[in-house]
Amino acid sequence: MTGNSQLAQSPAIEFAGRARVAALQMATLSDEVRRAALLAAADLLERRSADILAANALDCKAASPLVEQGQMSGAMFKRLQTSERGVKDMAAHVRGVAALDDPLGRELAVTALDDDLTLYKVSCPLGVVAVIFESRPDAVPQVASLALRSGNALLLKGGSEAEHTNTVLTAIWREALAAFPEIPRDAVNALYTREDIKQLLSLDHQIDLIIPRGSQAFVDYISRNSRIPVLGHGSGVCHVFVDQSADLRKAVAVAFDSKVQYPAVCNAAETLLIHSAIAPAFLPQILQGFAEAGVEVRGCPRTLALSGQPHMVPATDTDWETEYSDLIISVKIVDSLQEAIDHINRWGSKHTESIVTEDPKAAAEFMDRIDAANVYHNVSTRFSDGFRYGFGAELGISTGKLHARGPVGMDGLTTYKYKLIGNGHTVASYNRGERSFKHRKIK
Amino acid sequence: MTGNSQLAQSPAIEFAGRARVAALQMATLSDEVRRAALLAAADLLERRSADILAANALDCKAASPLVEQGQMSGAMFKRLQTSERGVKDMAAHVRGVAALDDPLGRELAVTALDDDLTLYKVSCPLGVVAVIFESRPDAVPQVASLALRSGNALLLKGGSEAEHTNTVLTAIWREALAAFPEIPRDAVNALYTREDIKQLLSLDHQIDLIIPRGSQAFVDYISRNSRIPVLGHGSGVCHVFVDQSADLRKAVAVAFDSKVQYPAVCNAAETLLIHSAIAPAFLPQILQGFAEAGVEVRGCPRTLALSGQPHMVPATDTDWETEYSDLIISVKIVDSLQEAIDHINRWGSKHTESIVTEDPKAAAEFMDRIDAANVYHNVSTRFSDGFRYGFGAELGISTGKLHARGPVGMDGLTTYKYKLIGNGHTVASYNRGERSFKHRKIK
Numbered sequence: 001m002t003g004n005s006q007l008a009q010s011p012a013i014e015f016a017g018r019a020r021v022a023a024l025q026m027a028t029l030s031d032e033v034r035r036a037a038l039l040a041a042a043d044l045l046e047r048r049s050a051d052i053l054a055a056n057a058l059d060c061k062a063a064s065p066l067v068e069q070g071q072m073s074g075a076m077f078k079r080l081q082t083s084e085r086g087v088k089d090m091a092a093h094v095r096g097v098a099a100l101d102d103p104l105g106r107e108l109a110v111t112a113l114d115d116d117l118t119l120y121k122v123s124c125p126l127g128v129v130a131v132i133f134e135s136r137p138d139a140v141p142q143v144a145s146l147a148l149r150s151g152n153a154l155l156l157k158g159g160s161e162a163e164h165t166n167t168v169l170t171a172i173w174r175e176a177l178a179a180f181p182e183i184p185r186d187a188v189n190a191l192y193t194r195e196d197i198k199q200l201l202s203l204d205h206q207i208d209l210i211i212p213r214g215s216q217a218f219v220d221y222i223s224r225n226s227r228i229p230v231l232g233h234g235s236g237v238c239h240v241f242v243d244q245s246a247d248l249r250k251a252v253a254v255a256f257d258s259k260v261q262y263p264a265v266c267n268a269a270e271t272l273l274i275h276s277a278i279a280p281a282f283l284p285q286i287l288q289g290f291a292e293a294g295v296e297v298r299g300c301p302r303t304l305a306l307s308g309q310p311h312m313v314p315a316t317d318t319d320w321e322t323e324y325s326d327l328i329i330s331v332k333i334v335d336s337l338q339e340a341i342d343h344i345n346r347w348g349s350k351h352t353e354s355i356v357t358e359d360p361k362a363a364a365e366f367m368d369r370i371d372a373a374n375v376y377h378n379v380s381t382r383f384s385d386g387f388r389y390g391f392g393a394e395l396g397i398s399t400g401k402l403h404a405r406g407p408v409g410m411d412g413l414t415t416y417k418y419k420l421i422g423n424g425h426t427v428a429s430y431n432r433g434e435r436s437f438k439h440r441k442i443k
Numbered sequence: 444m445t446g447n448s449q450l451a452q453s454p455a456i457e458f459a460g461r462a463r464v465a466a467l468q469m470a471t472l473s474d475e476v477r478r479a480a481l482l483a484a485a486d487l488l489e490r491r492s493a494d495i496l497a498a499n500a501l502d503c504k505a506a507s508p509l510v511e512q513g514q515m516s517g518a519m520f521k522r523l524q525t526s527e528r529g530v531k532d533m534a535a536h537v538r539g540v541a542a543l544d545d546p547l548g549r550e551l552a553v554t555a556l557d558d559d560l561t562l563y564k565v566s567c568p569l570g571v572v573a574v575i576f577e578s579r580p581d582a583v584p585q586v587a588s589l590a591l592r593s594g595n596a597l598l599l600k601g602g603s604e605a606e607h608t609n610t611v612l613t614a615i616w617r618e619a620l621a622a623f624p625e626i627p628r629d630a631v632n633a634l635y636t637r638e639d640i641k642q643l644l645s646l647d648h649q650i651d652l653i654i655p656r657g658s659q660a661f662v663d664y665i666s667r668n669s670r671i672p673v674l675g676h677g678s679g680v681c682h683v684f685v686d687q688s689a690d691l692r693k694a695v696a697v698a699f700d701s702k703v704q705y706p707a708v709c710n711a712a713e714t715l716l717i718h719s720a721i722a723p724a725f726l727p728q729i730l731q732g733f734a735e736a737g738v739e740v741r742g743c744p745r746t747l748a749l750s751g752q753p754h755m756v757p758a759t760d761t762d763w764e765t766e767y768s769d770l771i772i773s774v775k776i777v778d779s780l781q782e783a784i785d786h787i788n789r790w791g792s793k794h795t796e797s798i799v800t801e802d803p804k805a806a807a808e809f810m811d812r813i814d815a816a817n818v819y820h821n822v823s824t825r826f827s828d829g830f831r832y833g834f835g836a837e838l839g840i841s842t843g844k845l846h847a848r849g850p851v852g853m854d855g856l857t858t859y860k861y862k863l864i865g866n867g868h869t870v871a872s873y874n875r876g877e878r879s880f881k882h883r884k885i886k
Contacts, residue, residue: 024788028811111833117822119832126844127814208844227666229845250867257869345467356867367862368471371570379560379865388870389562389861390554390882401569401651401858402672402846415844418832419810422822424693424799426700427831439833 012155012199015189016128016206019153022186023127026151031102033182038098038145041176042091045141048172049087055164056082056137063161072161075264079136080162090141093393097145100392103414104151110443114435117422118442123414125151126208130200132157132222133213137165143211144173144188146393150413153184155200155207157191166190201226209413211396216323231412233399235323236266237349238381241340241366243357244277250378251278251356252285257380258354259329260293266397267352267374267384270323271330273340279306279333295327302333320347337362341369348372350399352384373399373406455598455642458632459571459649462596465629466570469594474545476625481541481588484619485534488584491615492530498607499525499580506604515604518707522579523605533584536836540588543835546857547594553886557878560865561885566857568594569651573643575600575665577657580608586654587616587631589836593856596627598643598650600634609633644669652856654839659766674855676842678766679709680792681824684783684809686800687720693821694721694799695728700823701797702772703736709840710795710817710827713766714773716783722749722776738770745776763790780805784812791815793842795827816842816849 045052060081066072082090109121129152133139140156147154158166170190177183191200200207204227212222216235223230240258242251258269274282283306290297298315299307319330320343334340344353354376355366367375374384384407386394391409398404404412429435488495503524509515525533552564572595576582583599590597601609613633620626634643643650647670655665659678666673683701685694701712717725726749733740741758742750762773763786777783787796797819798809810818817827827850829837834852841847847855872878 024812024814027814028808113826113831113833124811223670229672229843247867253867253869257871261869261871261874363864365471367860368567369467371467371470372860374861374863377862377864378867379863380869382870383556383863383865383868384861388556388873388880390556390880390884400672405858406861415848417810417815418817418827418849419820420817420822420826421806421820422826424690424696424821425826426696426704426823427825428700428704430831431704437831437833441833 010193010195010199012191012196013203015155015186015191016200016203018186019128019155019189020206022184023125023153025184026153026187027125027127029151029182031104033180034102034149034151035098037177037180037183038094038148040179041141041145041173042094042098044172044176045087045091045094045169048168049084051168052082052087052165052172053084055168056080058164059137059162066161076135076161080165082137082165086138090138093138094141094145097149097393097410100149100410103149103410107443108416109441112438112440112442113420114425114438117420117425120419120421121416122419123416126413126415128153128155128207129209129211129413130155130157130207130228131211131213132197132200134159134215134218135162137162137169139213140166140169141173142393143395146395146410146413148177148187150410152413153186154188155191156188157197157200160192163192201228204228213396229403231398231400231404231408232396233266233349233351235349236268236351236397237271237321237323237347238267238269238352239271239273239344239348239354240269240381241273241344241353241355242275242278242282243337243340243355243359243362243366244275245359245362246275246278246282246356247358247378248278248282248285251282252289254354254356254378254380255286256289256293257382259290259295260327261380261382263327264325265382266323267381268325269329269354269381271320271332271347273343274303274331274333275337275340276302276333276335279303283307283331290329293327295329298328298330300332303331306333323349337365341366344370344372351397352376352381354379354381373397453638453642455634455639456646458598458629458634459643459646461629462571462598462632463649465627466568466596468627469596469630470568470570472594472625474547476623477545477591477594478541480620480623480626481537481591483622484584484588484616485537485541487615487619488530488534488537488612491611492527494611495525495530495608495615496527498611499523501607502580502605509604519578519604523608525580525608529581533581536581537584537588540592540836540853543592543853546592546853550886551859552884555881555883555885556863557868557881560863560868563862563864564859565862566859569856569858571596571598571650572652572654572856573598573600573650573671574654575640575643575656577602577661578605580605580612582656583609583612584616585836586838589838589853589856591620591630593853595856596629597631598634599631600640600643603635606635644671647671656839672846674841674843674847674851675839676709676792676794678792679711679794679840680714680764680766680790681710681712681795682714682716682787682791682797683712683824684716684787684796684798685718685721685725686780686783686798686802686805686809687718688802688805689718689721689725689799690801690821691721691725691728694725695732697797697799697821697823698729699732699736701825702733702738703770704823704825706770707768708825709766710824711768712772712797712824714763714775714790716786717746717774717776718780718783719745719776719778722746726750726774733772736770738772741771741773743775746774749776766792780808784809787813787815794840795819795824797822797824816840
């Protein structure tokens with residue numbers, strides 16, 4: 001009980017409670033107000049560019065010794081840093097979200113159950129969404145704009161290394177929204193400490209969805225420690241399978257792009273599977289490409305033998321389950337489509353899997369039998385992304401099967417409710433046979 | 444570690460692993476095979492009617508002393524008992540599920556990302572579904588038919604009181620399916636002990652969804668003790684609000700039906716809210732109706748005063764959060780639509796909420812501001828049900844917001860995957876500006 005009084009001091013509980021109240025108000029904001037507020041926020045971001053850059057300079061100054069001491073990666077520092085151009089991009093992104101179709105109030109289905117008794121399945125906001133992200137301050141306007149466009153109250157927790165920048169960005173956002181009396185003050189609140197996150201995870205009655213953006217370990221930690229639904233993915237162990245009927249040119253292009261184009265991201269390939277019938281023709285070509293791009297190859301015994309590089313690093317079972325996020329790839333030769341499918345279903349992370357083949361039957365079998373969010377035919381795994389899919393925005397990529405799967409756009413922040421409009425209808429009159437259901441589908 | 448070797452002996456782990464393998468096969472079963480197997484199972488159920496009734500007689504014989512000793516309710520005993528007619532109904536239900544449209548392979552969206560690069564969002568099975576239910580043996584063919592129709596592998600755990608009947612039903616089901624070589628043997632497996640359930644709850648890598656059907660305490664136990672997503676609802680605290688602009692005839696009909704028509708179920712109303720402006724006219728009428736139906740009324744102080752029954756049971760805060768599941772209703776007089784909305788958002792269970800009013804603006808505000816799966820206008824709360832909604836089958840009613848909300852039909856057992864078909868497309872060619880996305884919506 002003494003613990004409780006301590007816990008009660010964390011702002012997370014208070015903010016979550018206020019967000020819950022705000023969410024009920026936000027569910028009824030008109031499309032017009034939501035769009036106008038986004039455009040106002042975009043304008044204010046640009047007008048306050050100098051403030052943002054000054055705050056960002058403070059964060060970068062504090063971070064640079066960490067980079068020198070090896071406590072922060074260069075990539076992370078680069079994500080932390082913003083610029084005049086960066087602020088313009090933030091504003092442009094917010095305007096882009098304002099221009100997206102209204103995700104709310106969409107009639108997903110309409111059925112006349114009977115005369116004067118009509119059932120509407122209507123999209124509506126989830127309610128309260130918590131987003132926890134590391135480093136990159138551009139996530140603040142990005143996530144805040146998606147939440148507002150979809151009528152959700154938002155709790156934001158950014159990385160401590162970007163605290164100055166995040167604070168200024170959140171203040172600008174709240175100032176822009178304050179000009180709209182319909183929008184509750186608690187539409188967006190920021191949290192700052194690890195203790196806040198810990199608190200957040202226990203508030204399953206207040207928070208409808210958590211979106212953790214960051215390392216695999218971080219996402220796993222959130223999933224393991226909360227009963228709140230999580231949208232995200234732990235790891236991205238993606239495969240390219242070059243089938244015996246593959247077109248060699250396409251196979252090289254797809255395998256190379258999947259690994260090399262941007263190896264640090266979750267939709268990059270980590271393992272290349274090659275049908276033994278095509279391996280003698282394909283392997284030398286792709287190995288040459290990988291060598292030129294500086295890719296380290298870890299091969300199964302047959303790959304080692306066939307490559308003419310017996311001193312190539314041999315792949316172990318650990319390789320099959322590893323997300324390198326780097327210019328490293330494991331390569332395995334298999335004897336059948338089935339063996340490739342079995343390997344992927346065993347070792348893959350249900351993220352993105354691609355087959356290269358000119359045999360449509362093999363492609364269909366691969367795509368049906370692989371249990372993954374994205375299954376591709378003659379395409380680089382790097383395409384699995386909300387922007388490439390045409391969603392206009394991306395919240396993240398989900399490897400869970402419930403709610404939203406694969407790249408998730410703004411729709412991931414909505415649910416639906418059933419609205420039934422009648423004229424004094426009672427169930428008793430149907431049970432007595434005075435009335436009967438018609439179930440006429442209108443939409 | 445010694446615990447582990449014991450745990451490994453529970454069949455739950457083995458069956459879940461086999462279900463996982465079976466699920467991959469089931470995802471590719473043709474509509475034809477799935478339908479034919481269901482019709483075969485329906486036929487076999489009817490042919491084995493005598494076996495089912497003999498097993499059921501054993502269960503009923505074992506249960507009747509429990510009823511006499513007050514350890515089993517009469518309602519539960521009635522649900523346990525089946526008959527020749529009951530078996531015919533089971534078979535008819537299975538044929539009904541066979542007749543439903545194929546839920547798999549539906550193109551939910553199609554977008555041409557570019558020439559020769561098309562993205563399909565296609566419905567597919569979840570994978571492995573575990574259903575845990577109490578008493579009623581008709582759940583076995585009901586759930587098994589929905590799982591097979593939607594290509595999911597199923598783990599079934601029925602109540603121990605129906606063990607003989609469930610065992611025979613499961614055996615018949617498996618025998619019918621065995622005639623189809625395409626269907627894996629592990630399409631359906633039954634579990635029998637509490638230890639199995641405990642094991643099941645930890646298998647979040649093997650099981651995609653748990654559907655617990657039973658008491659509120661049981662559903663809560665499952666939700667609290669597993670990381671596997673749960674489809675269901677804890678409690679059903681539903682309200683009827685009689686607005687100041689209500690038509691009195693409709694108000695009486697809706698309030699009466701919502702409470703009295705079948706009080707034991709989750710979509711029955713537990714609290715009646717009445718606008719103070721209409722209470723003097725409405726309250727006497729509904730109280731008379733309730734009195735004739737033997738409904739116990741628990742009133743707020745104003746209800747007590749207005750009813751002319753000062754000795755009526757006074758309602759406490761406990762009443763506002765109680766699902767009576769019986770002929771008891773709490774009544775509260777409120778001074779505004781907002782007060783009614785606030786009461787429901789505070790005390791309701793986000794299940795089904797109804798307003799009676801002739802004012803469309805009040806109705807719209809109620810339906811938008813109430814955070815519940817089903818929001819009704821001039822309709823009894825008792826309509827929230829998959830069959831009444833025209834789904835042809837019901838898995839349960841979900842008060843969660845993710846995945847499926849409200850009454851859930853067979854679609855609740857499906858997810859989707861993205862299939863992307865190209866011609867050797869690489870992301871690099873888009874980033875270099877050689878190609879650009881077209882994002883042409885086809886469907």
